[in-house]
Amino acid sequence: MRKAFFISFVAIGRLFAQESPVDSVVSDTGRAREPVLEAREVVGQAKDPAGAVRVVNRTDLDQVQTLADALSRVPGVEIRRSGGLGGYAEISLRQCPSEQVRVVLDGVTVQDNGSSTVDLGTFLPGGLERAEIVQGAGVDGDGRPSLILTSRRGWNQTGVSGTLGSFGERQISGWWGGDSGTLSLTGWYGTSRNDYPFRWNGGLTWKPKDTIAILPNDDFTDWGGAGAWRPLQRLQLSVRADGSDQGVSGLYVAHPDARLNRRSVQGSLESKGDGQWDWPVEAQVRWDESEWHDSGASLDYRSNRESNLQGWSGSGSGGLVRNAKDWTDGWLRVGVGAQSSNGRTTTPTLVHLTPDADRLQGNLSAGWKGQDAQGISGASTTVLFQAVQDSRDFGPNSLGEIGSSSDSAFESTTWSANVRLWCRSKDGIWQTWIGAATDRKAPDFFELYGDNGLTFQNLSLHPEQSWTAEWGAAWAPAPLKIQLVPWAGIYRDPIRRQILGPSQVSQYQNDSGYAALGMDANAGMGSNWGELDGALGWSRTWIRSVNASDRGNELDYMPQWRWNLLARTAAWEGLSLEGTLDGAGGYWTSTLNVPDSRVAGHALFGLGLSWKLGRFALLLQAQNLTNVFFQEFQDASLSGRSYRAKLDIDLDPKPPTKEKS
Numbered sequence: 001m002r003k004a005f006f007i008s009f010v011a012i013g014r015l016f017a018q019e020s021p022v023d024s025v026v027s028d029t030g031r032a033r034e035p036v037l038e039a040r041e042v043v044g045q046a047k048d049p050a051g052a053v054r055v056v057n058r059t060d061l062d063q064v065q066t067l068a069d070a071l072s073r074v075p076g077v078e079i080r081r082s083g084g085l086g087g088y089a090e091i092s093l094r095q096c097p098s099e100q101v102r103v104v105l106d107g108v109t110v111q112d113n114g115s116s117t118v119d120l121g122t123f124l125p126g127g128l129e130r131a132e133i134v135q136g137a138g139v140d141g142d143g144r145p146s147l148i149l150t151s152r153r154g155w156n157q158t159g160v161s162g163t164l165g166s167f168g169e170r171q172i173s174g175w176w177g178g179d180s181g182t183l184s185l186t187g188w189y190g191t192s193r194n195d196y197p198f199r200w201n202g203g204l205t206w207k208p209k210d211t212i213a214i215l216p217n218d219d220f221t222d223w224g225g226a227g228a229w230r231p232l233q234r235l236q237l238s239v240r241a242d243g244s245d246q247g248v249s250g251l252y253v254a255h256p257d258a259r260l261n262r263r264s265v266q267g268s269l270e271s272k273g274d275g276q277w278d279w280p281v282e283a284q285v286r287w288d289e290s291e292w293h294d295s296g297a298s299l300d301y302r303s304n305r306e307s308n309l310q311g312w313s314g315s316g317s318g319g320l321v322r323n324a325k326d327w328t329d330g331w332l333r334v335g336v337g338a339q340s341s342n343g344r345t346t347t348p349t350l351v352h353l354t355p356d357a358d359r360l361q362g363n364l365s366a367g368w369k370g371q372d373a374q375g376i377s378g379a380s381t382t383v384l385f386q387a388v389q390d391s392r393d394f395g396p397n398s399l400g401e402i403g404s405s406s407d408s409a410f411e412s413t414t415w416s417a418n419v420r421l422w423c424r425s426k427d428g429i430w431q432t433w434i435g436a437a438t439d440r441k442a443p444d445f446f447e448l449y450g451d452n453g454l455t456f457q458n459l460s461l462h463p464e465q466s467w468t469a470e471w472g473a474a475w476a477p478a479p480l481k482i483q484l485v486p487w488a489g490i491y492r493d494p495i496r497r498q499i500l501g502p503s504q505v506s507q508y509q510n511d512s513g514y515a516a517l518g519m520d521a522n523a524g525m526g527s528n529w530g531e532l533d534g535a536l537g538w539s540r541t542w543i544r545s546v547n548a549s550d551r552g553n554e555l556d557y558m559p560q561w562r563w564n565l566l567a568r569t570a571a572w573e574g575l576s577l578e579g580t581l582d583g584a585g586g587y588w589t590s591t592l593n594v595p596d597s598r599v600a601g602h603a604l605f606g607l608g609l610s611w612k613l614g615r616f617a618l619l620l621q622a623q624n625l626t627n628v629f630f631q632e633f634q635d636a637s638l639s640g641r642s643y644r645a646k647l648d649i650d651l652d653p654k655p656p657t658k659e660k661s
Contacts, residue, residue, distance in 0.1 A: 054133040058152075061125040062619070063608070065165065065644060068120055071147075073564045073582065074133055075520035075537040076487070080557055081121065085169050085192035086220025086246055089120040093135060093145040094487055095516035095541055095558060096466065097494045099508075100441060102146040106226075106238045107268040108284040109313070115455070116447045116495070116508065120147075122244050122262060124222050126161060126173030126188040129153050136418065136437040137468045137487070142365075142382050143416030143439035144466075151226035151240050152186040153177070158652035165644030168193030168219075187225040194218040196640050199629050217249035217258060234273040241265045248294070264288035276324045280333075283316040311341035311445070317363075327370035335363045341445050357392040357449050377423040388412045388442050392449065412442040412463055429477050436469040447495050447508040455497070456507045464510070465492045483522040490515050512545035514555060530569040530576075537562040543591060553593040559601065561585030574613050580606040602628055615650040 054077075056070045064070045068089040072079040080098070081089035090098040103110045103118040112118050132148040154175030163171040173188035197212045224242025241264070248258040266286035272278065289310045319333030339359040363386040371378030389411045416439040424431030443461040450457040470487040492513040497506050518539030525532050541555045554560075561584065568578040583603040590597035608621045620643075627641045 053138065053148075056131040056133075058129055061128055061130070062646070062648070063621075064125060065163075065169065066121065067123045067125055067128065067131065070125070071120070071131065071133070073535060073566075075522060075535045075562070076135070076485075076518070077133060077537075078558060078562070079120075083121065083218060083220075084167055084194040084196055085121075085124075085171075085190060086222060086244065087121045087194065087218075090117045091120060091147060092558075093133065093147075094468070094489060094518060094520075095514075095539055095555065096136075096145055096468075096489065096491060097464075097496055097511075099447065099495050099497070100145065100439075100464065100466065100491075102144050103149065104146060105149045106151050106240055106266065107270060107282060108266045108286050109315075110286070111311075111313070111444060111446065112288075112290075115497075116444045117497070118147075121220075122222060122242075123149065124171065124173075124188055124190045124224075126171055126190065127152055127186065127224055127226065127242070135468070135470065135487070136416075136439060136466070137420070137435040137470045138472075142384055143418050143437040144441065151228075151238065152188075153228055154184045154186055156181050157650075159648060159650045161646065161648045163644060163646040165192075166640075166642035167196045169644060182230050184228045185225070186227070187223075189221075189223045191221040192219065194220060196642075197629075198640075215249045217247035220244065220246040234271055236270050237267070238270075239265075239267045248292070258294040259292075261291045261293075262288065263290075274323070276322065278321045278323065279318065280321055281316075281318045283314075285312070285314040287312040309341065311339070313337065313339040319365075325371060325375070326373065329370060330368040331366065333365045335365070337361045337363075339445060341449065357390055357445060359388060359390045359445065361386060361388045363387075374426065375424075376426060377421075379419075379421045381417070381419045383417045384415060386414045386442075388414065390448070414440045414442045414463060416440065430473070430475045432471075432473045434469075434471045436467075438465070438467050440465045443495060443508070450507070456500070456505065458507050458509060461495060461508065461510060462493060464494050466490065479526045481522070481524045483520075485520045486518070487520070488515075488517050512543050512547070512550060514541050514543045516541045528570060530567070532568075533566045535564045550591050553591050554588055556588050556591050556597075559584040559587040561601070571612065574611050576610045578608040578610070580604075580608070582606075602630060604628060615653050617648040617650075619646040619648075620644075621646075 054074050056074065060070050061067070066085060066087075066089070068079045068081050068091075071077050071091060076094045078092040078095070079089055080092070081087055091101055091103075092098045093101055099116045101118075103120075105123075110118050129150045129152045131150075132146075134146040134148060136143050136145045152173070152175055154177035156177045156179065158176045160174040161172065163169065169190075169192045171188070171190040173186070175184070175186045177184045195214050195218070197214055199212060222242065222244040224240065226238070226240040228236060228238045230236045243261070243263040245259065245261050248260045264286065265288075266284070268282070268284045270280075270282050272280040272282075287310075289308070291309075292307045294306065315335060315337035317333050317335030319331055321331040322329050337360075339361075341357050363384060365382065365384040367380065367382035369378065369380040416437070418435065418437040420433060420435035422431065422433035440463050442463050446455070448457065448459060448461055466489060468487065468489040470485055472483065472485040474481070474483040476482070490513070493510040494513065495508050496511045498509045498511070499506050516539060518537065521536045523534050538561055539558065540560060541558060543550050543553050543555065545551045563581070563583045565581040566578065567580075569576050581603060583601065585601040587599055587601075588597050589599055604623065605625045606621065606623045607625065608619060610620075611618045623642045623644075625641065629640070
């Protein structure tokens, strides 16, 4: 059935594709190619350009099982995860709370139903074109760290990909684009049993009495499709729909009927030109729904046997931009947005755990970017002001408002700002920059109102604030490239999810503030023999708490050191061999920093063999060759040796095309 769906998906695309080129580049054969990519997409095609945003491109995504695997190899990025394909994964950028990282998908800000932290485990690599990591104080930053995802684009391409791997992994994806470069369609499907082994003794840390365990209800399935239409060079419409189904299993939750289902649909419209003056316009809308079923009451939590949460959001913005590449460039933008959420739960006592809520917001932003005629030196700054107002209805039988119905409101004003200076050599071999940013973020929907399940509301939250800075230097004499970025951050009243006592119930609370300091480093070299790339990250945190036992300690689950190494041979008769090393230092599982909460570091070794023959590309991989078993359950997704095979087929090879000068 899903195979038939995908064939129909491609057939519909071919039926509606325009065959006349629109703002296209034409090859020697007369075949039109995709429109000229916008600046952000051009950046996305290069891997880690010095001084720019960190980019995980399509080639990187082809080499990994999950998005979390690819992101964990970027300096300054920390991924916490539990489970294999589809397992929960959250991102932290330079030690900031994961709740503070903004996740944007095709221009639409994403919020998971029931959590302010976006679960990256639901994004399969086959459905993504690239991922960009933007630090708050870095280039393109606006004060708040962001992860920007783009759905896979089949511009002027047609192909399919299939993967088989350990623990029941199966993935398939396909992409198609019309010859005119105006329409792109992509579809994907993935599933896994996730029956991997891990050590377990009933506690958080490793003990000699550990036994090998396997989660009995941990399967995952995801499917979706995305499309983009460019009738004009300056205009693009994007749509995406996806869904997932997974068993909700854990060390204490093993009932075979416990399931979590997610569905989402979103669309975005962007109109942007590349002239000296432009009036860009953007609009986005998103709807999502999540359902939790647990007829067996596995959690022994009687007020949560079934719940449903739905929400939608929409926003739009417009402004004026000057882009003459001199000292007088700038922009002004006005935006509005709306968000709504409502939920229900079926329980023995019919308790409504969270209120229905609506949010209205407006923002005004301005920026300036100046540079000399040769682009040798320059500066930029951005400022954003935002006003937020919520209305909510608790309804009957709400916790805290039991037996009554009442309305109340939440209002907040927030801001963010960024400033950056840079300088480079005329030949482009070296460059240096310095940046600083501040951000005041209001509590979002689910931090305030919970998730209608296991996360209670907290209406007393107040905004969190951060101050970050970075200095960077890059040196790139061919074939060598080196980049070093020391950074620092201060976080005040960070909002983090807290477990309430010895239970599965949680609540978002303002936590103790902390300071962070670190360094990100990259080095790479290429030659006729192949390529060698390395990454190193170091960081420290100091908790600023009124509690003397916490003051000065480090955050939990944040290793001081992280390193990655990739060595790949040049292709010979289409064959290429690669080796990988992914390592992390020790870390604490508690902010008390006591010896019993110390977890040792790890090093993972992997091998890969790729073979390209005509339109076929085969990848064979072996991960965790030394069969490392981790000391803590949250890393169980990496436990045990694993294998995977991936085959890509280019169904419509294109000849080389002429680039616009």
